[in-house]
Amino acid sequence: MPKLWRYNLHYFDYLQEPQRSVENKSHLVSDWIEHNPQGTVDAWEPYTASLRIVNWVKFFLSLSAASLKNNTGDAGGTKGEFHAGLKPDWLTSLYTQALWLEQNIEYHILANHYLKNGVALFFAGAYFQGVDADRWLKKGVQILREELDEQFLADGGHYERSPMYHSICVTDYLDVLNLARHSQGVLSPEDQATFAQRMTTSLTFLNNVCLPDNEIALFNDSAFGIAPAPKQIFDYAEKVIGYEPPVRPSSVAIHSHAASGYFVCRNGDDAIIIDCGSIGPDYQPGHAHCDTLSFELAIDGRRVIVDSGVHDYEPSQERAYARSTKAHNTLAVDGEEQSEIWGVFRVARRAKPLDARIEQRPDGSVWFTGAHDGYRRLRGRPIHTRSIAYDGKETWNIEDRLEGNGAHRMESYLHIHPDYHVVKNGACFHITEANGKSIAMIEAVEATEVRMERGSYFPEFGRQYENDVMVFICSGTIPLTLSYRIRKRPTQSC
Template sequence: MLAIAGFVWLGMPVSRSHLTESGMRASLSKAGRLLRTVRYLRPGQISDRVARRLRAAPKVGGPVPPLRAVTAGWTPCAGRSPSLVGPSRFRFLAREADLDGLAGWNDASMPKLWLYNLHYFDDLLADGAATRQAWHLALVDRWINDNPPLAGNGWEPYTLSRRIVNWIAAALAGLPLDEKARESLARQTRALAGMLEFHLLGNHLFANAKALIFAGAYFSGPEAERWLNTGLAIMARELDEQVLADGGHFELSPMYHALILEDAIDLVQLAAVYPDALGRAAADQDWAGRAARMIDWLAAMSHPDGEIAFFNDAAFGQARNLAQLCAYAGRAGISAAPSPPALAHLADSGYVRLREGPWCVFFDAAPVGPDYIPGHAHADTLSLEISLAGARLITNTGTSTYAPGPEREAERATSAHATVELDGANSSEVWASFRVGRRARPASVSTKVAGGALHARGAHDGYRFLAGRPVHARDVRVTAGAVSIVDRIEGGGRHAAVGRFPLHPDVDRVEQIEGGFRLVMPDGRAVRVAVAGADALAIEQGHYAPEFGICRPRPVLVWRAARDLPIEVTVEFLA
C-alpha cells in the first residue's frame, strides 16, 4: 500500500510530524528497494499470496486410505548424522535442547529453523536409526498428541512435506507405524494438498510435490490417486524448470542442489518400491537421467576434499556429500562415476571449475538465482574459491543462520566473499533474510585453454547504480604453478574498490610482506601472494561459517584502491 494522502506508507501509518525530509528519504529508499524486489515476482506468486489469506482452512478429516502393496523395502541414503541424542533430546544447528525442557514443539525462544528441524523428523532416516526405533515411535505418537491439525510450525507446508516423506520412508524401511500414525499421515497430506506453496515456488514447491507423490504411492484409493496425480503433474513442470541442461539446480546453491539431488534419487527408489504406480512417470520424467546429470554437476562443484563449494546459501551438514550421493545413486541403479574435466564451464548455471596441477579453482560467473525466487542468493558475483593440494585455501563465508539480523546480512554481503566491493556497496541488493532488490547480471563470460593455462573471464553490472555506471570484470588464469586473478573496474568517476580473499581457518600462518603476503598451508607448503596495482594491503579479521550455528575466526587478505576509473589490480597465488 502506498498513499501519501492518507499518510500510509507501505502499510505503515505515518504521522505528519514524522514526515521530515530525512524520514521521507528513508521511506522512499525502502519503497524503492521493495519495488525493485517485487517487480520480478510472477503474477501467480502474488495471486497465491492473496488467495492464501482468503481461502478457508483445508479440511483434514476423513477415513484412512488403505495401503498400497509394495515390491521392495526402503534403504535410506547413508551419511546423515543422528540428531536425536536422547529419548527427547535433539541437536540441530550446533545447538542441543531437550523437548521436555522446552515450551512445547513451538517454543518461541528457539530459532525458527531449529524448530523446523524438530518437526522434520530427519532422524528417522539417519545413520543407526534402527537402534533408536523405540524413541522414534514414542516421538511420532507425542507429535500427534501435541500438534493438533493446522496449528504451529509443524503444519506449515514445508515442514509437512519433509515430515510426510520421512515418516513414509521410515515405514518402508521397517518402522512399524500404527493406525494412529497412518491416520495422522493422511491428515497431514490433506492439509498439504490444500496449501501448496505456489507463492514461493522453487525448492519449496518441489518438496510439496515430492510429499504428495510419496503419500499418493504409499496409500491407495481415489483420494491417494488425486494426491499422486497432483504431485506428478507439479513434479513434471518443476523438473523441467528447476534442473538446468547442465544438471544444476536453478537456485544455484550447491547445498540446495545436493538436497534436490537426494530428492531425485529418492523418487527413483520410490518407483522401484511402487513400479505399477510410478514406473511410467519415472520413465516419462526421466528421474534417473536427471539424477545422473545432477551428480555430474555436483562433482564439478565439489572441492577435492569431496565437499561442496560455498556459493549462495551453503553449509556442511545439511545435505549429503558427493561420495554419499554417488553411493546412494548406485544402489538405486543410477550409474554414477563422475570425472569433471580440467576446465568445466557449467554454462547454464554460470559456474566454472579450473583444475591444473595442485590447484582447483571455482569461479562464480552465475546469476544470483532465478529472478522470481532469489531468496538463497548472496551478493557474491565473480567470487571464487581455491583449493591447493586438496586443502581449502580461499573460501567464501558460508551460512551460519537464516534468522534476520546483522549476522545474516553480513554473510550475504559482498564483503563476505572473495570478490570486489565498490564504494562499500553490495553487488546485488540483498536485504532481510531472503530478499534481493537490484541484482548483478553476469556478462562476457568465456573460458579457454591457451598458452599452457586454463582461463575464465566474466563481468557484471551490479554497480551500475553508482555514479559513472562502473562495471567489474575478472580474469582468472590457472597454471601448474600459480593462480592469477586480474580485477578491472571500468566506467566513470572516482571510486573506492576493495578486493578480499578470505582464507580458510586451517591455513597455518599468514603475514604481510613487501608487495603481498606469505601463507603457510597445513601441510607446510608455502604460498606467496603477489599484488600489483593496489593502493594499500592489509590482513583483516573475518569469520567462516562451515555449518549452521558455527562461526570460526579467520584472516582475510585485503587490497584497496581509491582513484578515478579504470582501476586494475592483479593478485597472483604462487606455490
C-alpha cells in the same frame, strides 16, 4: 531457538539415522502426534510437513517390510501390506497431514519448497489407497514433471545456484525413483527414464562443483551437514539409477557450466571454482548472495580461499554479513553491494553477469574472464570485469578491471580458511599453517594498499569461526586495474 532449528525438529530426518533404535523412533512419532495437533506453529507449515511426510513413509515402509518378513518371509507386496504392523493413529496422522498439505501447497514461494510439496504428495499417494491417494499421486507427479524443466538448467545445475539446494533437490528425485522401483504403477516408465537421465546430468554437475575434499563449494546459502554429502548421493544414485561419477583427471581439466554460472579448473588436488551466474530465478532470489565473480580455491586437497558460507536464516548480523559483497572473494566498489540485499531472503536491484567463459590453451594454461553490471547504478555506471589466469602448474593471477566514468574506490576481498593465517614477509604475504609452514604466497601486483581484517567463516549453520581476510585496495579515475597473484609453492621473496 532459531526458526530453522525448530523446523529441523519437525522434519524427522533423524528417523533415517541407522544408529537410532526403532523403539526410540517409534516413541518420537507417537510423541509428535500427541503434542502437535493441527495448527501447531512450525510443525504445521507446508515445508516441514512435506519433509515429515516423506520421512514417515520411509520409516513406516521399513517397519512394514520387517513385519511382513518376520511373519511371512516375504518383504514385498501391495499397498495394503505397506501398513502391516503399524499403529492406526500413525496412519491417521500421516493421512491427515497429506490432506492438509494438499490444501497448503507453497505456490507463493515455489522453488525448492514447491518441489518438496510435490515429492511429499507423491510419497503419500504411493503409500495410501483410494480417491484421495490417487489425487495426491497425480498432483505429485504433475509437480515433479513441471519442476524438472523449471528448476534444473541445461547444464544440470539447480536454478537457485546453491550447491546445497542442488544436492537436496537431486536427492528428492532419487527418492522418487527409488520409491517407484518398489511401487508398481506409481510412475510411468517414460517418467522414470526422463527423471533418471536428467539426474545423471545433475549428478555430474554436482561432481564438478565439489572441491578435492569431495564436499560442495559453499556459494549461495550452502553449508555442510544439511544435504547428504556428495559421496552419499553418488552411492545412492548408483543403487537407484546405476550412476557412477566420472573419474577426475590428474592433469589440468576445465568444466564450463555456463547456464548455472559455475566455471571449474582442476589439476590433481588443486582446484578453483568460480561463480559468475545469475543470482537465481527472478521470482525467488531468497538464497542469493553478493558472490558474483567470487571463487573458492583448494591447494593440495585442502581449502585455502573460502566462501564465508551461511550462519542462519534469521534477521541477524551474521545473516547480513554472509550475504554481503565483503563476505566473498570478489570486488566491492565505493563500499557498495553488488546487489541490493534486503532482509533475510530478499534482493532488490541485482547484479547480472554480462559475459563469462573459461578456456584451456595449448600450453596447458587456463584463462577465465567474466563481468557483471551490479555497480551500474552508481555514478559513472562502472562495469566490473575479472580475469583469472592459471599457468597450469602453481600460479593463479586475479585481475579486476573497472570501466566507466569518474573516480571510484576498489576493494578486492580474499578470505583465508581459518586453518591458516596470513604472515607478511616484505612485499609478500605467506599463507601459513599453525606450525609456521607456508603453503602458498600472495603478492599484490597492482594495488596501492593491502589491508588485513578479521572475518567470519560459517561452514555449518550456527557455527562461526574467525578467519583472516586480505583486502586489496586502489582508488582513482577509471579505468582502474587491481590485481594480485597466488602462488602454490612459496619462495622467500616475491
